């Protein structure tokens with residue numbers, strides 16, 4: 556892993572900054588995830604939902620931000636419950652955080668019981684056959700780790716119908732039922748005035764009240780902002796933790812989490828009338844200066860953000876100014892029109908900003924023709940990845956002497972805030 560900028564050996568000849576810069580030069584782009592911003596976002600959501608418990612949805616590698624890193628940071632901040640999509644995701648999260656409850660949204664499937672027991676996580680069960688199979692596993696092995704029941708209130712994706720949910724109420728009333736959470740999922744939570752919200756709320760409130768003693772959860776990120784009645788005992792934010800606006804009809808209350816920079820690999824000037832990139836779809840209307848950067852659609856910067864003679868594409872920030880994409884986004888490269896910058900403001904080797912400095916995930920989503928969720932989960936695997944922050948001083952609950960003995964081993968280097976790379980822009 557010598558190519559990992561976080562673990563590159565110190566050569567002794569170079570300063571720490573210089574060796575990190577040397578390591579980063581092997582990459583076309585640098586993705587920095589701000590764990591402190593994720594923690595601040597979680598705290599804000601927790602405050603908004605109090606007294607409900609605030610869990611964290613970290614499926615799809617924490618929406619591209621790194622499930623292990625995010626779980627560690629949020630767990631230290633006080634998050635007690637995590638949701639992932641698959642058992643394999645749960646395994647990685649469990650390796651990072653031994654204590655918290657982990658729910659697996661895709662539920663129970665034949666022969667997965669041992670996996671659940673081995674890493675102590677819980678299936679979210681959304682079908683009566685699935686529940687019966689889970690019960691068989693629990694009876695056979697004596698496993699009592701618990702499971703959530705998902706009830707469908709309009710999504711028609713996963714979950715028991717209301718009638719099916721009704722049918723298991725006697726079991727709840729009999730006690731010792733092994734159901735640790737009852738949940739449903741909102742269809743249009745980001746649309747404040749959608750009548751579906753009130754319908755789902757009424758349906759869920761009715762059925763959840765019959766699961767006596769079982770905590771209930773309905774709200775995703777946007778659902779939290781629909782108000783207290785939607786918050787029940789637990790809320791399940793995902794996207795908002797990572798900076799996506801949960802209230803698209805208003806200003807974004809969340810902090811930006813992801814910063815993405817790319818290196819300028821060449822500066823060139825072209826004549827008026829020349830075209831740029833595949834298909835020659837963008838024509839210079841004046842003598843034009845271009846910066847070619849080393850990121851492309853293979854890095855999750857969608858080709859849909861290309862520009863042509865009729866349409867403007869996305870913008871990137873070069874030397875502090877917004878500059879437009881020129882022509883088609885290629886697999887590994889993008890051309891940027893930097894004609895309007897002062898001479899020498901941008902040079903080969905400088906870094907430009909694709910996300911950050913005012914360019915939000917939601918803005919990129921607009922240019923990509925999608926939503927912030929897909930921008931984040933599409934973030935490429937080719938970037939150097941750096942983590943910032945996430946080191947929380949845990950509340951002192953033990954006498955200092957006892958604490959000194961029980962100090963955990965020093966955290967892996969990934970948790971140490973890599974000193975920010977010497978990026979020039």
Ligand SMILES: *Cc1c(COP(=O)(O)O)cnc(C)c1O
Nearest residue numbers: 612740775776791792793794795
């Ligand atoms: C993904 C997911 C969430 C989180 O949704 P966001 O809109 O990202 O906050 C919550 N609950 C369930 C069931 C989900 O699948």
